[in-house]
Amino acid sequence: xxxxVESGGGLVQAGGSLRLSCAxxxxxxxxxxxxxxRQAPGKEREFVAAMRWGGxxxxxxxxxxxxxxxxxxNAKNTVFLQMNSLKPEDTAVxxxxxxxxxxxxxxxxxxxxxxxxxxxxxxx
Numbered sequence: 033x034x035x036x037v038e039s040g041g042g043l044v045q046a047g048g049s050l051r052l053s054c055a056x057x058x059x060x061x062x063x064x065x066x067x068x069x070r071q072a073p074g075k076e077r078e079f080v081a082a083m084r085w086g087g088x089x090x091x092x093x094x095x096x097x098x099x100x101x102x103x104x105x106n107a108k109n110t111v112f113l114q115m116n117s118l119k120p121e122d123t124a125v126x127x128x129x130x131x132x133x134x135x136x137x138x139x140x141x142x143x144x145x146x147x148x149x150x151x152x153x154x155x156x
Contacts, residue, residue: 034058034145036128041150044118048154052113054128054147061085065131066111068102069140070124070152080126081113082137091137118154125149
């Protein structure tokens with residue numbers, strides 16, 4: 033059974049940094065694409081970043097390019113989202129997701145497994 037557990041969220045001032053972690057278990061994830069999404073109150077869930085666990089291309093939303101970095105630690109079976117230069121509009125619940133469908137990295141409906149989410153709040 034696949035389990036994704038996010039951690040690392042919190043309250044930070046604008047301009048600050050946070051690193052989110054997603055601990056994955058229950059499968060061998062080398063063939064999976066891992067994604068980060070976020071959802072602010074009253075808004076739809078939106079794509080943030082994605083990568084193939086086995087390496088290769090990374091994908092970012094335009095709103096986070098140059099500020100956020102997705103990476104992984106194979107030994108720890110963990111995916112990270114390093115978030116720098118945070119802005120109040122980055123405030124949301126951040127979710128980790130996994131899929132074996134490589135057709136569309138940006139569409140949340142294409143992901144099969146989701147974590148419970150971690151809250152990120154950026155104060156101005």
